[in-house]
Amino acid sequence: xxxxxxxxxxxxxxxxxxxxxxxxxxxxxxxxxxxxxxxxxxxxxxxxxxxxxxxxxxxxxxxxxxxxxxxxxxxxxxxxxxxxxxxxxxxxxxxxxxxxxxxxxxxxxxxxxxxxxxxxxxxxxxxxxxxxxxxxxxxxxxxxxxxxxxxxxxxxxxxxxxxxxxxxxxxxxxxxxxxxxxxxxxxxxxxxxxxxxxxxxxxxxxxxxxxxxxxxxxxxxxxxxxxxxxxxxxxxxxxxxxxxxxxxxxxxxxxxxxxxxxxxxxxxxxxxxxxxxxxxxxxxxxxxxxxxxxxxxxxxxxxxxxxxxxxxxxxxxxxxxxxxxxxxxxxxxxxxxxxxxxxxxxxxxxxxxxxx
Ligand code: HEM
Ligand SMILES: *[C@@H]1O[C@H](CO)[C@@H](O)[C@H](O)[C@H]1NC(C)=O
Numbered sequence: 001x002x003x004x005x006x007x008x009x010x011x012x013x014x015x016x017x018x019x020x021x022x023x024x025x026x027x028x029x030x031x032x033x034x035x036x037x038x039x040x041x042x043x044x045x046x047x048x049x050x051x052x053x054x055x056x057x058x059x060x061x062x063x064x065x066x067x068x069x070x071x072x073x074x075x076x077x078x079x080x081x082x083x084x085x086x087x088x089x090x091x092x093x094x095x096x097x098x099x100x101x102x103x104x105x106x107x108x109x110x111x112x113x114x115x116x117x118x119x120x121x122x123x124x125x126x127x128x129x130x131x132x133x134x135x136x137x138x139x140x141x142x143x144x145x146x147x148x149x150x151x152x153x154x155x156x157x158x159x160x161x162x163x164x165x166x167x168x169x170x171x172x173x174x175x176x177x178x179x180x181x182x183x184x185x186x187x188x189x190x191x192x193x194x195x196x197x198x199x200x201x202x203x204x205x206x207x208x209x210x211x212x213x214x215x216x217x218x219x220x221x222x223x224x225x226x227x228x229x230x231x232x233x234x235x236x237x238x239x240x241x242x243x244x245x246x247x248x249x250x251x252x253x254x255x256x257x258x259x260x261x262x263x264x265x266x267x268x269x270x271x272x273x274x275x276x277x278x279x280x281x282x283x284x285x286x287x288x289x290x291x292x293x294x295x296x297x298x299x300x301x302x303x304x305x306x307x308x309x310x311x312x313x314x315x316x317x318x319x320x321x322x323x324x325x326x327x328x329x330x331x332x333x334x335x336x337x338x339x340x341x342x343x344x345x346x347x348x349x350x351x352x353x354x355x356x
Pocket of ligand 1: 127249295
């Protein structure tokens with residue numbers, strides 16, 4: 001019986017694929033996750049494959065309130081108690097998406113209804129946890145190591161993330177969720193906490209780290225555009241993906257690149273997930289009168305021939321950027337994750353998207 005069901009899965013997903021139609025026909029970037037998505041796939045693996053190839057959107061706007069009877073056996077986004085937790089989630093990974101979501105909404109929303117400093121730090125935290133990986137790494141990636149006790153918070157590139165790390169560790173111990181899942185869940189939650197942010201498809205079920213991530217895999221703000229493009233390519237991202245990803249600086253501030261201008265935002269509206277960043281970066285002359293701080297890396301990327309067409313296309317086009325960001329971030333949130341067959345989608349537990 002089970003056998004027949006599994007045999008029917010590829011057919012089912014094929015039907016889905018035809019019905020969905022292509023959203024984006026650009027060439028897929030190289031990357032090891034595609035190597036894991038071959039042969040017979042379950043529904044979630046097929047979904048991930050379809051998002052990465054542009055057949056399905058990386059955004060999912062479906063929302064579900066916490067069910068009255070919330071059991072992980074009925075809904076994988078509900079909490080469960082050990083030892084009843086499905087073993088697929090690993091020893092210490094207990095999902096309780098609805099409760100974590102409510103908690104993060106409190107932590108990430110400012111009095112003005114926009115996303116606050118905790119949220120922007122969480123957005124960066126998810127990237128720094130997952131991004132310390134490339135296709136030659138045998139460990140690392142989206143494994144929660146930055147939140148765990150491996151000392152990564154003391155690395156120079158993680159300066160400024162210590163506060164949100166402490167916050168997330170409290171959430172982890174309160175709700176007993178996996179570190180790896182929480183790092184990515186918090187990124188996606190913070191993104192949607194910013195008005196205009198996309199509801200990026202959110203998966204749970206990753207395994208937690210057993211050691212610190214490899215060093216020297218995160219970008220240097222003073223590096224050349226060619227080196228940055230190559231660094232992200234080794235993680236499976238195209239130059240276009242990179243153009244979309246750095247748009248997260250729409251919700252960012254800097255403190256350590258120029259400490260004399262600590263707290264300066266990287267776009268005019270850091271509490272809003274909008275495309276102002278792309279225009280702001282292009283127009284900024286870097287003088288003392290500028291209200292926005294432009295990172296040297298963003299400046300060189302914005303004019304690089306492999307990036308600039310996409311960069312300019314994002315100016316004034318929020319839906320285009322949100323789609324491309326979500327697609328690229330789904331890949332980010334799964335870097336180094338091997339047990340794709342165990343994952344479940346819990347996007348429905350994220351809050352509603354906000355307009356301004
Ligand atoms: C070329 C790639 C990138 C470089 C060189 C870079 C570099 C930086 C630097 C230097 C800062 C300022 C840190 C500080 O002084 O406090 C920053 C902040 C930030 N970055 Fe990036 N970044 C890159 C890509 C990304 C990506 C892919 C994301 C998310 C997906 C991201 C999200 C953020 C956020 C949200 C902040 C603000 C943190 C806060 O205000 O607490 N960055 N980035
Ligand atoms: C981009 O910025 C320039 C200069 O600040 C402004 O004149 C223009 O209207 C902006 N364009 C968009 C689409 O926001």
